[in-house]
Amino acid sequence: MKSTLNDTKNATPPFSRTNPFQAKVLKNINLNGTGSNKETRHIELSLQGSGLTYDPGYALGVVPSNDPELVALLINEMKWEEDVTVTVGKQDETLSLKEALTNYFEITLLSKKILQQAAVFTENEELQKLLLVENTNQLKEYCYGRDLLDMLRDFGPWKATAQEIVSILRKMTPRLYSIASSNAANPDEVHLTIGAVRYTAHGRDRKGVCSVLCSERVSEGDTLPVYVQANKHFHLPEAEDKDIIMVGPGTGIAPFRSFIQERAVNKVNGRSWLFFGDQHEASDFLYQSELEKYQKDGVLTKLDAAFSRDTDQKVYVQHKMLENSKELFEWIEKGAYFYVCGDKEYMAKDVNEALITIIQNEGTLTREDAEAYLKDLQKQGRYLRDVY
Known part of the structure; x- marks a missing residue:
């Protein structure tokens, strides 16, 4: 994606995938608490002097190096x-x-x-x-x-x-991450929420190329080569008085942190509802104090969190949606936009299924009509997914 430079007289080409900007790391912290099975990094990067800007919902491309x-x-x-x-x-x-x-x-x-x-x-x-x-x-x-x-x-x-x-190898491909900050709230900065990928397979320990670079080898003061990638299919409603419902478990929280920050800066009067999920409340409630402050300040209308390993029965975001079935359907009927970010294979499918069930039950519709209702929501640009 081409970015606009503030100074057009400057002959430096705009920063892009083929010409990434060396962004200085301002902050790199682990968001998970003691005893967590996960490591989720919150990384703040400086875009000063790059001329790069972004909208909520955009992604940041990071060009990694190998272990x-x-x-x-x-x-x-x-x-x-x-x-x-x-x-x-x-x-x-x-x-x-x-x-x-x-x-x-x-x-x-x-x-x-x-x-x-x-x-x-x-x-x-x-x-x-x-x-x-x-x-x-x-x-x-x-x-x-x-x-x-x-x-x-x-x-x-x-x-x-x-x-x-x-000669038989492929060139390194950049990794794309949903941006976790609002440009309006953080001028000259961009924030990321990255889960470190580590697993054992075929007798060896494996590491995610970019996520483990960010968690183990990048410190404050270092630089990362980055560029901004527009995402036209995942954005806030143009009308600021529209309600939004956001479902983002784990690192899926990233774009919604950007949405909430943006709406706080613009003092919008549309309501917002976040469904967040992870394993343990004590160690895995990402951005908890920040989200609770937004809720206290009225920027975030509702916050429902599901922690799958804190109870005998595993509770996920879709269960929290079903618990709030009546109210959720009322929001949608009144024109709310519905967003999902995160795992495509399981979570997004389960959330989609829960949504059909809610529409079917609350709207007293057949399964077929509920599916058509959801398709129509999608056509109107009110059901938006950023899944991977």
Whole structure:
């Protein structure tokens, strides 16, 4: 997305995906309390001098670098020299192997294409077998959750130079995060809410490229390469007197923090209702004191929180919606906008299902008519989702 620079006389090109801005880290804190199973970072970045601006609902692209430990393991595995020069990109730029593996290439993802191209550098029968047409499913299964190091360990011995191996890799892709601040409330700043991704698979500990960079290797004073990505499909209502209902468990809270801040600055008179959810109230209620202050000040009309691990029966955001079925339907009938942000696979589906149930029961409609009602809400631009 092209950004506008304040000073048009300045010849610096606008900052974008291909020309990210080096944003200084002003704050990097863990939002989770003692005893939490999670680590959620609140990161504040300076946009001073960038000319970058954003609206609530926009995303920030972060161009990450790979874990130095993983890079070292790769170089070691192949007995390469880290300072050997390799050529990258269409412009035939040269970098040291270590620099290329750290900042230029994607090394934590595998694809069918990578395995096919790698196959010419080894006589490993297992790899040739995996690439047969009838083994498409096994190939897909192999790629899932594995990385370049797994491939190099599993299918050697390799007859390939460092250059030949890096030539089959994809360029590092930026990671997009929903912006967790309002530009109007925080001029020259942008805030992010990032959950650190860590898991064990195929006998090794795995780390999310960007989320663990942000949680382990980026400190105040460091910089992160960023750009603003517009999101035309997720925004506040144009009319400020409209009510909004926001469902954002976990890091899904991010854009709603931006919505609430924006509405606080603009002193809007539309009501707002937030459904937040996580594991434990004591350690995982992200931005709790901030949200409670907004509620006290009347900026946030209603706040309903669900904590799934605090009771025998797991309680999620959709359960809180169903508990407030009558009032929620009244808000929608009166023209409220309904927003969902977060996990696409489970949460967003469950919330959608709860919404249909509420419309069906409260509107005394058939399932079919309730689904049509929801489709109509979507057509009107009043049911908006930012799911991933």
